[in-house]
Amino acid sequence: MSITVVGSVAFDTVETPAGRIDRTLAGAATYFSLAASYFTDVRVIAVVGEDFTEREETVFAARGIDTRGIERAPGKSFFWQGSYMENLNEAKTLQTDLNVFASFEPKIPEAYQDSEFLFLANIDPVLQRRVRDAMPQAKLVGGDTMNYWINDHRGNLLKMLEAVDILLINDTETKLLAGHKNPVKAAADVLKMGPKALVVKHGEYGATAFFGDGAFPLSGLDKHHPFRAPALPLDEVVDPTGAGDSFAGGFFGYLASQPELTPAVFRRAMFYGGVMGSFTVERFGPERLTQLTREEIEERFKLFRSLTHLD
Amino acid sequence: MSITVVGSVAFDTVETPAGRIDRTLAGAATYFSLAASYFTDVRVIAVVGEDFTEREETVFAARGIDTRGIERAPGKSFFWQGSYMENLNEAKTLQTDLNVFASFEPKIPEAYQDSEFLFLANIDPVLQRRVRDAMPQAKLVGGDTMNYWINDHRGNLLKMLEAVDILLINDTETKLLAGHKNPVKAAADVLKMGPKALVVKHGEYGATAFFGDGAFPLSGLDKHHPFRAPALPLDEVVDPTGAGDSFAGGFFGYLASQPELTPAVFRRAMFYGGVMGSFTVERFGPERLTQLTREEIEERFKLFRSLTHLD
Numbered sequence: 001m002s003i004t005v006v007g008s009v010a011f012d013t014v015e016t017p018a019g020r021i022d023r024t025l026a027g028a029a030t031y032f033s034l035a036a037s038y039f040t041d042v043r044v045i046a047v048v049g050e051d052f053t054e055r056e057e058t059v060f061a062a063r064g065i066d067t068r069g070i071e072r073a074p075g076k077s078f079f080w081q082g083s084y085m086e087n088l089n090e091a092k093t094l095q096t097d098l099n100v101f102a103s104f105e106p107k108i109p110e111a112y113q114d115s116e117f118l119f120l121a122n123i124d125p126v127l128q129r130r131v132r133d134a135m136p137q138a139k140l141v142g143g144d145t146m147n148y149w150i151n152d153h154r155g156n157l158l159k160m161l162e163a164v165d166i167l168l169i170n171d172t173e174t175k176l177l178a179g180h181k182n183p184v185k186a187a188a189d190v191l192k193m194g195p196k197a198l199v200v201k202h203g204e205y206g207a208t209a210f211f212g213d214g215a216f217p218l219s220g221l222d223k224h225h226p227f228r229a230p231a232l233p234l235d236e237v238v239d240p241t242g243a244g245d246s247f248a249g250g251f252f253g254y255l256a257s258q259p260e261l262t263p264a265v266f267r268r269a270m271f272y273g274g275v276m277g278s279f280t281v282e283r284f285g286p287e288r289l290t291q292l293t294r295e296e297i298e299e300r301f302k303l304f305r306s307l308t309h310l311d
Numbered sequence: 312m313s314i315t316v317v318g319s320v321a322f323d324t325v326e327t328p329a330g331r332i333d334r335t336l337a338g339a340a341t342y343f344s345l346a347a348s349y350f351t352d353v354r355v356i357a358v359v360g361e362d363f364t365e366r367e368e369t370v371f372a373a374r375g376i377d378t379r380g381i382e383r384a385p386g387k388s389f390f391w392q393g394s395y396m397e398n399l400n401e402a403k404t405l406q407t408d409l410n411v412f413a414s415f416e417p418k419i420p421e422a423y424q425d426s427e428f429l430f431l432a433n434i435d436p437v438l439q440r441r442v443r444d445a446m447p448q449a450k451l452v453g454g455d456t457m458n459y460w461i462n463d464h465r466g467n468l469l470k471m472l473e474a475v476d477i478l479l480i481n482d483t484e485t486k487l488l489a490g491h492k493n494p495v496k497a498a499a500d501v502l503k504m505g506p507k508a509l510v511v512k513h514g515e516y517g518a519t520a521f522f523g524d525g526a527f528p529l530s531g532l533d534k535h536h537p538f539r540a541p542a543l544p545l546d547e548v549v550d551p552t553g554a555g556d557s558f559a560g561g562f563f564g565y566l567a568s569q570p571e572l573t574p575a576v577f578r579r580a581m582f583y584g585g586v587m588g589s590f591t592v593e594r595f596g597p598e599r600l601t602q603l604t605r606e607e608i609e610e611r612f613k614l615f616r617s618l619t620h621l622d
Binding site: 088234 | 499516517536538546548622
């Protein structure tokens with residue numbers, strides 16, 4: 001089944017202890033769609049400027065990603081500059097130029113209307129909700145958000161959360177969104193806001209999925225059985241940018257590739273999320289995601305298994 | 312096979328968001344030995360003062376722990392007061408009175424000399440090394456340490472590390488001991504100092520074991536195969552004191568109870584470590600460790616398995 005993702009397609013300039021890259025193709029929808037493309041058909045809704053050329057288009061095309069929903073607008077694409085020099089786990093933003101993204105009005109191609117999976121990457125929750133409502137056929141909706149929307153646009157965010165089945169956010173965002181610091185109580189709070197499942201990302205420690213009680217029609221995914229997937233201990237993290245979006249792409253890509261959402265499928269999807277995130281951080285920008293093989297992905301999946309399984 | 316542990320037997324006063332406890336029986340050797348006692352015979356080497364009464368003695372006796380190595384000295388026992396009010400993951404020390412511990416000279420009862428497992432809990436590395444040398448029959452030696460010894464007694468600590476097979480420390484201590492911030496490179500550094508295995512504790516995220524190459528005589532535990540065990544997401548942490556020592560107790564207790572150290576045994580030991588730590592933090596002090604059943608432990612082990620395993 002195909003996935004439609006709405007989010008940013010952007011250019012990033014990033015410096016890390018391993019070096020620096022200038023104006024690499026980036027953005028949440030880019031990382032998500034490249035990661036998901038190894039598992040299923042992906043369609044993107046975004047807006048780019050005149051600096052998005054044949055070269056960038058080719059990156060999507062080479063992975064068979066449908067870009068008919070990427071609108072070309074006069075001006076420049078979204079640009080972000082960040083530094084991980086002080087802390088590899090948290091970027092320091094040096095510059096953000098919204099450019100064409102400032103007036104983004106998602107336009108959904110008619111051909112996307114049969115996507116049964118929809119992912120709302122981190123953008124204004126008003127737009128996220130609008131896209132969700134405009135794609136009523138989507139039977140499983142994932143979403144992401146960030147501190148800015150949680151702090152300053154809570155009302156709009158709550159309306160978006162009502163329409164999301166699986167929310168993927170990090171530890172800090174979970175605690176900020178909830179009224180508790182305790183991770184289990186915080187997750188329970190967030191699950192009352194709408195999502196049937198919450199995947200909390202822990203960076204180098206992996207991710208934990210929490211479920212609402214009886215939220216999915218199938219048994220086995222319930223509040224008494226959280227699930228924790230690992231991250232791979234890596235001897236070098238070149239550039240952490242996009243790890244979370246790659247996790248989401250691997251996770252939803254695998255879910256969409258399966259005939260049914262069972263507990264075993266959900267668990268494997270968590271592992272594939274970690275796998276795709278672990279590839280992304282090995283190179284600057286999304287480079288590693290453009291050159292993988294399914295065999296490399298399966299090999300790493302086995303590594304994740306041996307890292308966590310008793311036998 | 313029996314374990315001998317050397318370390319502190321103390322009294323703690325602790326405040327956490329869940330409440331406060333005054334002068335509870337505590338100390339690394341207490342938590343370690345109670346946790347290990349569910350798996351094997353345990354013998355303790357420590358020093359206590361006149362405030363260690365029949366009541367405290369009974370806590371050890373009820374778990375069948377050999378206390379002939381607990382020396383009674385004139386004066387008061389080691390006392391620590393700490394607060395977790397600001398941060399449940401890190402104690403703020405309010406008071407430390409070494410008392411009889413200041414002149415601790417470990418005395419090893421003759422009857423302990425056939426212990427094949429030895430655990431050197433966090434004390435002066437000079438004493439740790441002395442005990443190890445005085446128990447040459449010990450075939451597997453575990454150890455712990457802390458920032459103070461890493462920063463101010465590095466020379467003595469390095470001599471102790473040469474004599475340790477499995478070192479259990481946390482993320483911060485690992486990075487402080489090593490020359491790298493990257494967790495994989497930091498682990499490789501520490502493994503060059505002597506230990507054949509390093510278990511890095513991540514608090515609420517569990518623990519990761521790293522191995523030196525070909526360090527154990529058996530195959531399957533090597534530098535290419537780290538192993539990550541989870542911690543249990545708990546909806547209330549009453550008192551985190553002793554979680555790390557309980558982990559070590561469950562881990563070594565299980566190892567000592569098995570006829571052979573295989574990769575599968577090592578992995579299960581990591582899980583039992585997490586299990587015992589998860590019980591400890593449910594109550595103030597070591598209370599929970601005094602009243603468990605093996606059935607409860609096995610039940611929780613299954614929970615840890617379902618938390619991490621694909622099927």
